[in-house]
Amino acid sequence: MFYFITNRQDVLTSAIEIAQVKRLRIFDRLKQEAKIITVEYNHAHQAVEAKLGVTGRVLNLFQYFQQLAYQPSSDDRRLVNRLLHQPDMTVDGLVAMRDGKARIKAHLNAGRLYYVDYLDHFGFTDRRDFYDSGCRTYTEFFEDRARVVTRQYYDAQGRVKIVYHYRGGKDNVPILTLIQLWDQGQEYQFDSEMALRAYFLDQLVRKDPQAVLIADRSNVILPAFKLMKTRVPAYQVFHSAFTEDGQADGKLFAVYEPIADMLKAGQLRGLISATQREAQDAARRFATSASYGIPVTYLGDDVLKKSVPFNHRRPGQLIAVARLTTVKRLDHLINTVALLHAKYPQVDLKIYGFEDSWDNYAASNSLKHLVQERQAGDYVHFCGYQHDLTGVYETAQVEVLTSSYEGFAMALLEAQGHGCPVVSYDINYGPAEIIDDGVSGRLVPAGDTHTLYVTLADLLKNPAKLKGYADHAQDAAAKFSLENVTQKWADFLNREDLVRE
Missing domain, CATH: 2.40.128 (Lipocalin)
Structure with a gap:
């Protein structure tokens, strides 16, 4: 059995948990048994599992030990x-x-x-x-x-x-x-929750000698791998950059500092990154040949083959799909849009994403203050989290990404899958592998707000160029089809000798 480990699944599902659910579907295609493990208590587990279509496929640490007889009635x-x-x-x-x-x-x-x-x-x-x-x-x-x-x-x-x-x-x-x-x-x-989690995993894998552990939330499970007494194949997935600044030689996030030693000790067998570039950087940084680049998501044929007429797109409609947090540098985009609006009054920006609670919502409060300061409230909108963005992607003219770093930039792929052109800072990691620069969208130098302005202005005044990008967006996204991503997982399983009969 393959176990994909995270902290919990929430009604407002994060990208990591969505990636796990999609991976389940891939492993089903490969005829490899898999489950999701959660290690934190979650009162909404039944509703979330039903929403995500994974009922009966999630194993929670507390439920494992408690074995409660849940009552199906909705009236207590x-x-x-x-x-x-x-x-x-x-x-x-x-x-x-x-x-x-x-x-x-x-x-x-x-x-x-x-x-x-x-x-x-x-x-x-x-x-x-x-x-x-x-x-x-x-x-x-x-x-x-x-x-x-x-x-x-x-x-x-x-x-x-x-x-x-x-x-x-x-x-x-x-x-x-x-x-x-x-x-x-x-x-x-x-003495700690990590020690309890290590005991839980030990009990689990002792009953399943073919177990393979895949950690999707490093902060809640990677230290537990080190405390386990039973050795099984265990892998760490990087859903974001492994350094604090997104650069290969930057300062490691503290939770990743033990990885090199864990690989040597057999507490980890390998690493999985969302992009080839990060996999190569991780191989060098952690001195391992077992470093794999496998996309964290895929697009189905129902998306990739859907026709989305360009004339259905609202002229001047820009979107950003990002949490309201400092790493997304949404202030760059808001300031750029304020300048664009002065010349192109049709410009409108809608931002979709959670408000980051870190530091008492300081980032989101700062962004909202910036919109007020720029008197941009009529054309910059904070739309919150939205589970299904299909209609958003299919009516926007451009999606823009201004992050400091990413692990994959899933929103760029989803936008292109719906025929929406994208403009992104050329950062680690994701955009350069997702966007066909000058064909399905544009890459601009990271942090260069002037080039960002010039690029967006050029597209706004050249709808024919924008339509050309839209026409090629789904072709670019096809690199991440279900068939192609499934093959990458199959190659990984074969190279690591993990295929379970």
């Missing part, structure tokens, strides 16, 4: 009534009262019981029981500053299975100090 009223109707209490809606004070409060989410608070007579929350599809899944206990002291997870019989212990930390943030696990009649203690 009986359960709520049973919990609230306690001796000497009166019930008002979702609150149980004693002596005029709230002592139990139930909280619902989409009709299902989410958690129940138990309060003392001073009104402080003593404990909070969380529920998952009708099952009590874990409890948090609090001290007088409302910090978590312990969190204990239950099995299907209500027995304590895992306990997280916390102690007070700086700024009232609790620090995890100990994890206890009761498994196979033994009590195990771990």
Whole structure:
């Protein structure tokens, strides 16, 4: 079995988790059994798996040990009534009262019981029981500053299975100090979540001697590979650049510093990058011949062969598909669009992507302030996350990418797949392998806002050139067809002798 490992799957699904789902489809074509592993708890797991079409193909660390008997009903009223109707209490809606004070409060989410608070007579929350599809899944206990002291997870019989212990930390943030696990009649203690994850993986692969581990989220699993006691083929996927500045000789991200030693020790067998250029750079940087360039996504024939008339595109409509974070350098694009709008009033920019919560949304707040400062609110729009951008790609005239670095630049490929021309900074990694420069779009020097302006202005005043790029966009994207990407995975499996019969 091949296991693709990430932290969790969310309703607003990230590119990494989408890449994992697409990889499942490829492995199905190759007749190789595969599953996704998640290592963080996620209350929305059933809804997300249904949305992504991977029900029954996701293995979660907590579910592995808890083995809860999830209830399919979407209505937990009986359960709520049973919990609230306690001796000497009166019930008002979702609150149980004693002596005029709230002592139990139930909280619902989409009709299902989410958690129940138990309060003392001073009104402080003593404990909070969380529920998952009708099952009590874990409890948090609090001290007088409302910090978590312990969190204990239950099995299907209500027995304590895992306990997280916390102690007070700086700024009232609790620090995890100990994890206890009761498994196979033994009590195990771990000093960190990585140690628990290593134990989980050890148990998994001991039952499956043909297991292959593929880490998609390095920060949540790569250190666990180092702690594992069982050696199996394990690979690290670079979904983004492995250095802080995106340059091959730049400073490594801290989580990647042990990779060279792990390769030598057999804790890792190889590396997988989204582009050939990064695979070559990684091979040199980490001194390994087992470095592979395999695209993280593909486009189906339904996209690549779809006809999208150029006259359906809105003149002057520019788009950017990017998180609102500093690495995307959206300020470059906003300032450029403000200059373009003065000369080409039809120009309009729509930005699709999450607001990055890092540093209390400082990046997104700065970008919104910049739009106000440039008085560009009428033609620069923050559209948030949108799961399906088909209509956006098929009506835009140009997609623009101004990142400092990327791992693949998936949005560029998706745009070209829908016949949308693209203009991108020539950065590491992705754009140069996705764009046929001067044929399906344009590459401009990284960080060069003047050339970016000149390039976009040239396209805006030359619709025939823009149409030429649109006509060739799907041909450029065809390099990343399902058939071609499947072949790259097949080549990898054969070279690494990983084909499972």
